[in-house]
Amino acid sequence: MIFGCHVSIRNGYLGAAKRAEAYGAAAFQYFPKNPRSLSIKDFDRGDAGSCKEFCQEHGMVSVAHTPYSTSLTPSxxxxxxxxxxxxxxxxxxxxCGSVGVIVHFGSQISKTDPLASYHLMLEMLNSVLSQWSGEALLLIENNAGTKGALGTTFEELVQIRNLADYPEKIGFCLDTCHMFASGLWNGENTEEFFAKGQELHYFKHLKIIHLNNSKYPTGSRKDRHANIFQNGLIKDEHLKDIVTSPILKQIPFVLETPDDEGITHREEIKQLYQKWG
Structure with missing residues (x-):
């Protein structure tokens, strides 16, 4: 099993990798720059290279997450x-040697044209990826369904990738809180969930899983993460069905859970390895 968590880059990219390793993590997520800004960062390439080397030496997987204000359906x-x-x-x-950059599926931008958002998403994806020749992938994350958000079904996620000009540069990130909140998975339909994802070849392109519990019930469309084993409404046995599924073997599970509600990420990662590792 590959468990990890989100870490800060306040001590640089290498510092983030070392912090994750100290937590007992085999994977980590980070914001590549200020998470509240779309500004372009003139980053320290030496530090990024050292992060890559450290991860290779310690067998760690890393992934970046776009700033909060990033949208595939911008104004x-x-x-x-x-x-x-x-x-x-x-x-x-x-x-940094990361598998890719996670970005959320777009939101509804028109009340009269239901396809407008999808057209804009494809325009954005094609524009970005036509200019990109590196190895890092753009990883599209499923939405919880808040504020008329799209991207709550396997069909939408897979179709956007299929219709893009550069599908080979696109992968997926699956968030367990989001899939529970949207109703894509409710804990009771695990067999159907995996069958549909396999039928559409979604899991073939899945690179990272955000492992989060939910503070709200399934179908609520409310995106509030809870710790895995406390204060969450997803039952342990249901999350276990996801985490231990052979379909998801070797895919990193990265925590985005609260670390200030009675348990730290270090403690939570230890619990995960003890219970399901």
Whole structure:
């Protein structure tokens, strides 16, 4: 099993890798730059290279996550800035040896044209990836369904990748809280969940799993993460069915859970290895 968590880059990219390793993690996620800005970062390539070497030496997997304000369905005045920011994120991730950069599926932008959001997403993906030749992938994450968000079904996720000009540069990130909140998976339909994902070849391109419990019930469309073994509404046995599934073998599970609600990421990772590792 490969368990890890999100870590800060306040001590640089190598510092983030060392922090994750100290937590007992075999994988980690990080923001490549200020998570509240789309600004372009002139990053320390030596530090990024050292991060890559450290991960290779310790057998660790890393993945980057775009800043909060990144959207594949941006307003017209943010399109060029978003494209430049995504390319910057991909360059940083590639330099760190990361598997890719996670970005959320787009949101509804028109009340009259249901396809407008999908057209804009494809335009954005094609624009970014036509300019990208590195190894890091753009990893599209499923949504919880808040604020009319799209991207809550396997069909949408797979079809966007299939219709893009560069599908080989696109992978997926699956969030367990989001799939529970959206109703894609409710804990009781695990067999159907895996069957549908396999039928559509979704899992073939899945690279990272966000392992989170949920503070709200399934179908609520509320995105509030809870710790795995406390304060969450997803039952342990249901999460175990996901984590230990042979279909997801060798895919890293990265925590995005609260680390200030009675348990730290270090403790949570230890629990995961003891119970399911």
């Amino acid at each position: 017209e005045d943010k399109k060029e800035l978003t494209i430049a920011s995504l390319l910057n994120d991909l360059e940083i991730a590639d330099s």
